[in-house]
Amino acid sequence: MGFEQHCAPDGDSNQRLTCGFLRALIARATKTGSCKMLTAMANANADLMIQTHKYSITELASFIDLTPWHRFGFSAANAAILEAIEGFSIVHIVDLSSTHCMQIPTLIDAIANRPEGPPFIKLTVAGATADIPPMLDHSYEELGSKLVNFARSRNVVLEFRVVPSSSADGFSSLIEQLRVQQIVFADGGEGEALVINCHMMLHNTSEETLNVIINMPNNDMSPNPYSSMPSSSSSSTSSASHRTMFLKALRSLDPTIVVLVDEDADFTSSDLVCRLRSAFNFLWIPYDAVEAFLRQGKQRQWYEADICWKIENVISQEGVQRVERLEPKCRWVQRMRNANFRSVSFSEDAVSEVKGMLDEHAAGWGLKREEEDLVLTWKGHNVVFATLWVPA
Template sequence: MSSGNLYNSSNKGKAVLNLDLCAPMPVEAVPLMAVGSGEPAVRSSAEAMPAAATMAAAAAAAVIRPGGSQSQQLDKSLILLVKCVMQHCVRAMEAGNTEASNNALAALSSVSSLDGDPIQRLTSAFTEALARRALEPLLQGLPWAIKEQLRRPPPPAYADVARQWFHTLSPLLRAAGLAANHAIVKALEGEQDVHVVDLGGANPRQWVELLRLLAARPGGAPSSSLRLTIVSDHACFLSCATGLLTAEATRLHVPLALNPVRSHIDNFSAAVIAALGVQRGQAVVISSTLQLHRLIADTTIVSHRHAGRQHDETMTRADALLHVLRDLSPKLLVLTEQEADHNDGEGRGLWDRVDSAFDYYAVLFNDLEVSRVPRESLDRAVVERLLLREEIVDIIARDGAARRERHEKLLRWVPRMLAAGFQPALVGMDGFKETTRLADRLSDGDGQRPLYRVVKVKEKGCFFVHSCWTPMFSVSLWQPAPGDHE
């Protein structure tokens, strides 16, 4: 298959934050109450917003206790109150009622705080997102430079740095990475010429753990070659990751060849695919961590040639890239994505997007709290404001090709993967018990109800990482399906 005009260039930027890859990973947590997803029974008109907003804000302010205990559980009644005001805000914006939407935003601001408890911090992020959306119709009269400044997200490098801190502070993705590593080691049994390709998003600690697992396997580490390609748009990150992995490989006596590639998935091109350095005869593993969903917003035309005839097909850039990756004949493709649906669809509108996103990010904000990260921590501020907050703004305030965070549940990824020529890889999970033990260590002290769980669906080649009873991330394993997929 010809890659054609798969990708377009995107803005690049330099992060100003330093990334300490050697910071310790917290492994303790306290109990977390499951977040309810019930929809508030509010159906009043947008004109009723001032009174409703005032009442809800007053009630919410009475519930919130700034500076409370870090073991505070999420208050379901408070969540419903905040949702009540947000729903009125959305309805007012849809009705073009500027006064009502402003009143709702003022009510939300009164119970928001960048430094408060998880719901206050989360409400602050959603208030900004809704305010940006409310401001959009007013941008027509502003100078072009101001409009672009308001609409443009931070450079991808900023999110890359913040995501690494998210891996460090939140145990969810660490559990996902550990389970994925055990699947990779199982798939590579007996292989001596191994090439692991990280398309971006993974934490270097995951690959440190993979080196240790490969070194400890019965046959030892690959004796011929172990090549690791890491893609990132952040030069400092690539440098730090290279130093960390080189030192660990030396300590373990693993013959490691590192191939850093300066790029971002938004900018992938045929030249970037070539820079990955995949060669015939290698046992190739491709890993994508919270990356591919960013390409669902764009479409491209891909040329196929079959039976001597050429035809063009329009597909998303995510689908086009999956076809290209399938042509690399990987032994295993590991896909990690948010287990969430924050897109519009049949019968779904803006409020459905706001509602589901609030439930999802409430769990992530609270996980940072119960992981005992201090509220005044700069690292926590980086994660909340440069990663989670920006994702929320993207989901709520942007539409069309401008919205990159197109999260889809695994149920939607399955047909996408099948259409690209992949099939589930039913890889054995001999080391799955170690992942379960990690989740147990992160669970509540009495062990009666786990805080974190990893649920395996063996016959489907996937597993889910749960916070309490809420699935937050899916990790699915794929291999090329037999047959002609030109």
């Protein structure tokens, strides 16, 4: 019996969802040999490989505009950032985003219209090496050049910097660079707003507990970027995850504001059945949502290939290869509090911005407030959360 008879990759949303999970199970079986029937199916079907698309900048911008999945976080974050940087003449934005700075042009537009005039903007991005969808068919140097030119067209001076750093080590190189820049800039005696914008990328960092050195000897030429600040010549070992270390390192930089936006689901279980259930109970949403507005065509193929990649990573990969490790909002909130941040509320202007954006999309999308946080919903189900944090 052929693969297509088990589920329809071009059927309704439920069939397409089932197809994605069957592909993932087959991929896992071929690696482990744990199921002879699935392995035989894989051998009989050579077209099971997921063909993800590499987007041009124009394609990616257009693709993101299709749904509020990313635009929700963009709208909420940009409104909050604009308020947080009021009065600063220099703003350093660290953009840890899975969408390759697609949020930045709308932020530049908003900053350009600031009553007191635009600040000088320093934009730092992590040049992640992992091929995690959506993927961009441009180098970060090309992307930076386009952003600098766009900012210039809005009379905004933008400095673009790429730091080779990835989620694999908790962005340790990025933290080290930020700390060096902060020390150098402090000598100038001017104030600078430091904005950390985390958009659906932190969940790619490992959440397993590691034994790490917290303090390094003063004579060590390569201090641990995760140490708070060199304070003694003693060293100690502590247990922490890359996520915990990263957030604590961020806190030591005393940022003006941290924006954390991510998908509200839990893919962290070490048990495959639990992960499969969690993924199925969440990833029906993008399939169902796309059914409402996007029929057959290239954009739908690209959209669903990216979802299939996520499903396969959750189901068929283990260890460092399994990077889709979503955590629910409640757990991120606790992580931020443990790192000595406190949450702040989105303003009514920010809420209005988000509501206005949602009005541009199909019925079914909604917005709800949970204490200080905002949550994007689809037919009442939580999809993406947005939170704001300042040093406690």
